[in-house]
Amino acid sequence: MIPSAFDYHRPSSLDDALRLLGQNEDAKILAGGHSLVPAMKLRLAQPKTIIDLGGIANLNYIREQGGQIAIGAMTTHFEIESSDLLRELCPLLTELAPKIGDVQVRNRGTFGGSLVHADPAADWPAAVLALDAEFEIAGPAGRRKVRAGDFFLEMMQTAVQPNEILCEIRVPKTDRSVAYIKFAQKASGFAIAGVAAVLNKTGRTAAIGVTGVAPKPYRATAVEMELRGKELTLESIRVASVKAIDEIEPLGDIHASAEFRAHLARVHCRRALELAASR
Numbered sequence: 001m002i003p004s005a006f007d008y009h010r011p012s013s014l015d016d017a018l019r020l021l022g023q024n025e026d027a028k029i030l031a032g033g034h035s036l037v038p039a040m041k042l043r044l045a046q047p048k049t050i051i052d053l054g055g056i057a058n059l060n061y062i063r064e065q066g067g068q069i070a071i072g073a074m075t076t077h078f079e080i081e082s083s084d085l086l087r088e089l090c091p092l093l094t095e096l097a098p099k100i101g102d103v104q105v106r107n108r109g110t111f112g113g114s115l116v117h118a119d120p121a122a123d124w125p126a127a128v129l130a131l132d133a134e135f136e137i138a139g140p141a142g143r144r145k146v147r148a149g150d151f152f153l154e155m156m157q158t159a160v161q162p163n164e165i166l167c168e169i170r171v172p173k174t175d176r177s178v179a180y181i182k183f184a185q186k187a188s189g190f191a192i193a194g195v196a197a198v199l200n201k202t203g204r205t206a207a208i209g210v211t212g213v214a215p216k217p218y219r220a221t222a223v224e225m226e227l228r229g230k231e232l233t234l235e236s237i238r239v240a241s242v243k244a245i246d247e248i249e250p251l252g253d254i255h256a257s258a259e260f261r262a263h264l265a266r267v268h269c270r271r272a273l274e275l276a277a278s279r
């Protein structure tokens with residue numbers, strides 16, 4: 001349970017952090033440490049250099065910006081949970097945040113850290129996919145933007161390269177027709193199946209993000225297509241939700257078999273849609 005030796009840096013600017021990342025081979029960014037530190041203690045990760053983003057003041061904020069809401073990568077789960085701005089303008093995030101782990105995890109763990117870590121059972125990926133969020137990533141050549149649909153590449157692998165830092169996540173404003181429902185692993189709270197639904201009742205469209213069920217989070221596009229242009233009734237939602245795993249192979253592990261995860265995905269898709277439609 002003791003990590004291997006490493007050098008520690010706490011830069012005070014993003015430029016310095018990027019420079020350190022470029023200069024040090026085998027360096028890792030540290031955000032809240034709630035995934036990286038346990039991995040280091042188990043020696044699943046053995047970085048030679050740690051670059052702690054905790055000293056950079058301007059990576060932690062939630063603000064309205066150009067018709068969207070911009071969230072700094074170092075914003076904690078608790079800061080999102082307690083944000084009046086998000087409760088008003090993007091309530092999916094304030095509904096999801098309290099469902100993550102426990103108080104200690106939410107006080108230290110960060111939005112950006114969770115998204116870059118891309119644990120297949122993490123909650124945030126379902127929400128950012130359903131919201132079609134935009135990610136801003138800084139690297140040696142400047143900044144680039146990536147849409148949520150292109151961000152999650154494989155299990156625990158994202159579009160953020162080893163020499164890059166995720167700086168900001170931008171989400172659209174929505175009304176209250178949203179919901180996040182999950183079936184949690186009892187000890188950790190991680191999602192065995194988690195479904196985020198974002199409805200546009202006027203345009204009669206639904207966006208559905210699913211986590212926990214497959215090696216990487218995904219949009220349930222077969223469900224979305226089935227519902228497009230239709231009135232949301234208990235029957236239309238029931239019929240569409242059956243398609244929740246049409247595009248993926250469900251995971252099976254010690255927590256749940258593939259068959260059980262498939263069942264949970266369909267049931268939670270139906271419940272998330274029903275709840276969002278009722279709001």
Ligand SMILES: Cc1cc2nc3c(=O)[nH]c(=O)nc-3n(C[C@H](O)[C@H](O)[C@H](O)COP(=O)(O)OP(=O)(O)OC[C@H]3O[C@@H](n4cnc5c(N)ncnc54)[C@H](O)[C@@H]3O)c2cc1C
Binds near residue numbers: 035099105116
């Ligand atoms: C007991 C326990 C229960 C938990 N329960 C849940 C749960 O129910 N749901 C859930 O979703 N999560 C859960 N988590 C995970 C938690 O949400 C962590 O906050 C999250 O996984 C990682 O965020 P972090 O800020 O701690 O990142 P860190 O552990 O510091 O970093 C994680 C990885 O991301 C990289 N990284 C971090 N930030 C950046 C950045 N800005 N740019 C580039 N790379 C970066 C790091 O190098 C590292 O590889 C739990 C964790 C614990 C310990």
